[in-house]
Amino acid sequence: MLQIDKKQKFDVLVNSVNQCELCVRMRGRCKVLSERNGSLDSKVVFIGEAPGRLGADRTQTPFCGDQAGKNFERLLSLAGLSRTEVFITNTVLCNPRDEKGNNAPPTLEETRNCSLHLSLVLDIIHPELVVTLGQWALKALSTIAPHSIDLHRDVRKPAKWAGYVVLPVYHPGPRAVLHRSITNQFGDFYVLSDILGGRERSRTGIQKRQLPLLDVFQPSVGQKVIFRIVRQLGEVSKFKLAKLLYLLDWRQVRTTGDLLTGFYYIFQKNGPLATSLSLALDEMEGHELRFRWRGGQPIYATGQDIRVAMGLTLDTEKVIDDLVRECQALTDFQIKTKAYLTDPIRDILRRQKAGERMLNHPIFEGRIPAKPNEPE
Numbered sequence: 381m382l383q384i385d386k387k388q389k390f391d392v393l394v395n396s397v398n399q400c401e402l403c404v405r406m407r408g409r410c411k412v413l414s415e416r417n418g419s420l421d422s423k424v425v426f427i428g429e430a431p432g433r434l435g436a437d438r439t440q441t442p443f444c445g446d447q448a449g450k451n452f453e454r455l456l457s458l459a460g461l462s463r464t465e466v467f468i469t470n471t472v473l474c475n476p477r478d479e480k481g482n483n484a485p486p487t488l489e490e491t492r493n494c495s496l497h498l499s500l501v502l503d504i505i506h507p508e509l510v511v512t513l514g515q516w517a518l519k520a521l522s523t524i525a526p527h528s529i530d531l532h533r534d535v536r537k538p539a540k541w542a543g544y545v546v547l548p549v550y551h552p553g554p555r556a557v558l559h560r561s562i563t564n565q566f567g568d569f570y571v572l573s574d575i576l577g578g579r580e581r582s583r584t585g586i587q588k589r590q591l592p593l594l595d596v597f598q599p600s601v602g603q604k605v606i607f608r609i610v611r612q613l614g615e616v617s618k619f620k621l622a623k624l625l626y627l628l629d630w631r632q633v634r635t636t637g638d639l640l641t642g643f644y645y646i647f648q649k650n651g652p653l654a655t656s657l658s659l660a661l662d663e664m665e666g667h668e669l670r671f672r673w674r675g676g677q678p679i680y681a682t683g684q685d686i687r688v689a690m691g692l693t694l695d696t697e698k699v700i701d702d703l704v705r706e707c708q709a710l711t712d713f714q715i716k717t718k719a720y721l722t723d724p725i726r727d728i729l730r731r732q733k734a735g736e737r738m739l740n741h742p743i744f745e746g747r748i749p750a751k752p753n754e755p756e
């Protein structure tokens with residue numbers, strides 16, 4: 381298909397999508413399909429779940445502006461790919477929300493309503509590879525043509541579907557690590573890189589399998605908070621840092637009703653953990669942070685290459701500094717105990733004692749009210 385032809389077809393599709401009112405709960409919401417989704421000449425189309433409330437619904441660019449977007453961009457760069465050479469879309473093109481205003485998964489009916497849009501996108505681009513990100517994208521494919529791909533069983537195995545090659549991987553949202561470790565997610569994107577001819581790409585000098593450093597470092601609030609903590613302490617173990625972040629956010633939830641860092645916390649064997657902590661640290665390592673092992677423990681200290689301003693508001697810095705001062709002298713055991721004495725962890729421990737399986741349980745679930753229009 382000639383490029384001009386593709387562009388015309390795409391414009392017609394975008395126009396018709398913009399007039400769509402099929403899904404009642406998404407009427408009036410922005411439709412995330414435009415040239416911002418990527419290149420019509422792309423060899424690969426990624427299919428996510430739905431635009432996020434704090435991400436694509438605000439930025440009108442899929443996987444952009446929220447934690448899922450950050451994770452995705454990082455995985456993409458691992459595969460040696462940039463946004464401009466791929467095309468990214470979603471199972472549904474608008475942001476579905478529950479009655480409290482939080483992100484919600486699309487329903488099967490909504491997925492069916494949007495399946496014509498998805499199938500036309502695939503027809504126009506006709507990619508060599510379709511990468512499904514999570515369960516809903518696989519469901520979306522099955523509303524176009526049947527398949528028997530099972531995410532759990534078939535993850536990172538290329539499969540044939542409706543004349544395309546499909547690579548199923550997990551959704552890169554903050555909860556993904558509940559189902560698939562970060563290491564395995566990295567592995568999935570290495571496979572993707574290989575399928576797309578990664579070895580050729582590296583020989584021709586195109587970036588491949590670089591450490592996941594983006595060209596421009598745009599620290600999240602969580603990363604700025606980490607930086608402040610490390611700077612105040614000089615150095616800190618990852619173990620202690622994880623607890624400090626949790627304690628800080630719990631304090632903030634009680635005073636302002638919301639998290640300070642924007643991290644997503646789950647309960648693990650060693651207590652509370654922000655699911656994207658490792659990613660956030662990796663991104664800063666060798667720059668804002670220095671890493672080393674001490675007595676088998678990962679330790680972080682302030683680095684020499686501070687790429688952008690890492691400042692927060694004075695109020696936020698004071699909240700961090702107060703907590704750091706309070707916890708400075710605590711040993712790992714003592715800070716873990718302090719975290720275990722907070723209400724959310726006590727609740728979890730109580731339920732665990734009563735026989736419930738609480739490993740990986742979200743910690744702040746039900747404790748943070750939704751704020752529909754608040755940017756991340």
Ligand code: URA
Pocket residue numbers: 428429430431432435436441442443444446448449470553
């Ligand atoms: N942003 C998107 O565009 N899609 C998702 O599935 C999640 C976040």
